[in-house]
Amino acid sequence: MMELKFSLNGKKVSTIIEADSLLIDVVRDLGCLSVKRGCETSNCGLCTVFVNDKPVLSCSVLAARVEGQNVTTLEGLQEEAAEFGAFLADQGAEQCGFCNPGFMMNAIAMFRENPHPEEEEILSYLAGNLCRCSGYEGQLRSIQTYLAFKDSQKGGV
C-alpha cells in the first residue's frame, strides 16, 4: 500500500494504491469511467489516457509511475470530445461506443500534434485503436469532415 498523488483532469488527487495497481484501475476507481478495458495485452487502445498530454495505454502503466504527473481522461476533455464527437455522431460511426473514449483521446492527441494529417497519417496514428463495429470507414469520414470544418472556421487553409 502506498499513497499516490497526481493531477487528474486538472484536479489534485490523493489515493491509496498497491505497488502493482494499474493506472486504468486507479482512474476508474476515482470516477473516470470513460476509461475502458478491451484486452489485457495492450492491443486495443480502449484504455488510452494522457500522461502529461501524451497518449498512453493506461492498462500498461503502473499507477505509481504517475506520481506528480498530469493525467487526463475524456472526462477532462468534454468540450473537445463533444465538438469532434458530433462529427462522429453525424456519421453514425460511434455505434456501440465502447471504443469511443480511447479513440477520441488518440484523435484529440493527433489533432493537437498534426492539425492537417493526410489520410495515411490518420490511419497510421490511430492504428492502435481497434473498433469492431464500424469498419473504420465512418470514423475516417468523421475525422475528415471535422478537419474541413476546423479549416473553414479559420477561413480556409
Added chain:
Amino acid sequence: MRVVNQPIRKKDAMSLVTGKPVYTGDMVDKNALVVKLLHSPHANAMIQEIETSVAMKVPGIEAIFTYKDVPQKRFTMAGQTYPEPSPYDRLIMDQHIRYNGDIVAIVAGENEKAVNKAMKLIKVKYDVLPAVLDFRTAKDNETLVHPEENWVANCPVGADNKRNLCAHEVSGHGDIDAVMADCDIVMERTYHTKANSQAMMETFRTYTYMDTYGRLNILSATQIVFHIRRIVAQALDIPKSKVRVTKPRIGGGFGAKQTSVTEVYPAFVTWKTGKPAYLVYSREETQTCGCPRHEMELTVKIGAMKDGRIRGLEVYTLSNTGAYGEHGPTTVGLSGHKPIPLYNKYQEAHRFSYDVVYTNVQAAGAYRGYGATQGIFAVETIVNELAAELKMDPVALRELNIVREGQVMPAYYGETCNSCALDRCLAATAERIKWNEKYPCKDMGNGKIRSVGVAMSMQGSSISNCDVGGATIKLNDDGFYALHIGAADMGTGCDTVLAQMAAEVMECDVDNIIVYGADTDISPYDSGSYASSTTYLTGNAVADACTKLRESLQKIGASIMGCSVEETGFDGKKVYRLEAVEGEKNEVSLVDIATASMVNNYYETQFTSMVSSPVSPPPFMVGMAEVEIDTETGDIKVLNYEATVDCGTPINPNLARVQTEGGIGQGIGMALYEDITYGADGAIAENSFMQYKIPTRQDVGRIHVEFEASYEPSQHFGAKSIGEVVINTPSPAIAHAVYKATGVWFRELPITPEKILKGLQEKNK
C-alpha cells in the same frame, strides 16, 4: 417519408462519444462481490476430487461453489424461443469437464486479489479422458461428449447424444440426382471455415443483486433480456417471477450476447449469498470460453449447362458445435437455405443435408451471419470456380442465374421473393469498381498483382413463424411519447431506428419520442435483437402500436370537439375537423389532448402491439473486392471493397451504411486473419488480441457502400434487415480475387500470406 429514410443522429450518440458511464461495468456497486471462474486445463475429464476448504480460508472469500452445489436440471445457454432447438446439455457446473476452459468452480470474494489467491488454492484431481478434437472424427466416435442420461433434445432436430450428434437433417426439392446426371458439367468441392470470435470490444459481463422485493436482478450486456430470464430461472431452478433482467448500453454483440455466457454464475452467487456480485470475462476468457462461429466443413456439388444455367445445387455441411449445443441445430440450416436460393432462376433441384457434431472444444454460438456466412463462402466460391471452368465472366454467370422478384424459392422454405434488387446491386457494383476494366487482374510489374473478385449474399429478416416483436407507445404530458421496447440496441441504433418509425406514424419529430429498453419487468415481450429481426419485425410492432394510438387520440379530440371520429383528422400537432363548422370548436391541440387524457379520462393513451411474421424476407447484397498480392512474399492487401445492398427501405441510411462497412470489416478479418487452432490439450492458441488479429484501420482498404432499394410489402415502411447480410461477401469475394491473381483456389479460411506463398510454390513446381 419525413423521418424514416433520414440520416438521423443516434439518440445515445453524444453520451457515447463523450464517454459517459452507461455500460454494465460502469454501474456496479463498489461493494459487489468479485466473481471469477476456475477453468479446466483438460479437454475431457471427470473431476475425481475437488478441495476448496483451504481456499475458503483466504481472508475476504465469501463463497466457493463447485458442481456439488448446483441444481441438476439441464438447460441450454442459447437465447432462443422456448422450446429451444438447442439441446439441454448444460449444468451450471458439471462433474464431467468437456473442453479446455470448462467451468470447474465459482469463486466470490471481496476483492480481486483475494479471489485470485483462492483460485490457486483450489485442489482438483481430474480423471483425464481421451478427447474428440477433430470434428471430422466426432460422429459415432467411441468417446462421447455427452454420455449422460439426462441429456434432452426438446425439438426433433435429429440429435442423438450417443452418436455425438447435436442435429442431423436431409431436405431438398426435385430429383437432384437425375438433374446432376443430365448436366453438362458437375463440380464438387469442399470448403472449411473456422470458429471465429465475435470480438466485440466489451467482453462478457454481468452484475447481479437482490432488490426490495427479494427478487434477483440481473444487469447484463445481453441482446436477449427475456430469454436470459428463462435461462437463469431454469439453471438456478427458481421461479421466473423471481428474476428481472435489464440491459444498459452494450459494447457490441454481433450474436455473442445472444448466448447466456456469463449470467448464470454471478446470479447463482447472489441467489446463494444475497449479496451483489459482478463477473467480467477477461479477453482471454471471451476468446476461449465464449460462443464463437460454428466451424464448418461444406461439400458443395453444382450442376450446370455449358451456357451457364445452374440447374442443381447440393450442400452437405459438417458443423462443429463444440462441447455444448448452443445454436448448433439452427445455425447449420442457414448454411444451405441462404446460399442455395440465390441461384433460383434455372434451379430444378437441390439437396441440403447436414450433421452437427459435439467435440471437446469451446462451444460455438451465434455470430452475425449465423451459418449463412459459412454456406455463402462455399457456394459463392464454387460458383466462381464454375465460371472459371466454363470460361465465363462470373458477373455474367450470376446475372443469368440469380433469383428475381416474384419468383418462388423452393430452397428458402417455398417463400416468394417479393422484394429484390439483386440484379441492380450486381450491375451497380460492377460499374463502380470498373469490373470490365479490372477483371481478372493486372500485373503491376513489381512482383505485385492486382485483381478483383465477386460474391453475393442474402440473409433473412426475423425467424418466420417464431419471433415476436413487441412495442408499447404511450402519450405523456405536453404530447411527447414514450416508446418501450424489449429489443436490445447493442450499438446498432435500434432505439433510434424504431423511434424514427414511431415519429413517422405520429407525424412528429424524432426528439418527441423517448425510448426505453430493455427490461423484463417493463418492456413488452420481444424475442430480442437477433436473427436480423428488429428493424423488420419490431418495426412493424411500433408502426401498429402507433397507428392504434393515433386512432385513440382522434377519439379524444372528437369527444372534446363534440363530433364523430370519422369527421376528424390528425396531423401530429392537433386533431381537427376535416370540414370546419362555423361557431364550433374545430381543432384540439395534442397538448390539450394529453392534458385531457390525465383528467376524468375514458380513453386509452398507451398501446402495445405484438407481431410475428409468416415470412422472413431476404435482404440482398453484392460485394466486390480489389486486392493486391505480393507474389514474392504472399502478402495480401485489400485495396478497395465495393458493396451494394438491398435492405428494402433503409430506415436510417447512415446507420445502414455503417452496419455494412462494419460487417465488411469483420468479413475481411474472417477472410484474411482470424484463425482458431487447438493444441493437443484442446487449448486455443489464439486466446488474446495478440494472437487473434482482428483488422485495424490499416487492413481494410477503402470500403464503399451504396444502396439499391426494393420495397418489401410485408413491412410497414418497406424495410428489410441489414445487420447480418453484410458480413457474408468478403470471404468468397477475396478468395475469388486471390484466385485471379495466383491461379490457386484457397478453400480454407483464413487466406494468410503463408498459405498464399505455399500455394504459389506448389503451383509453380
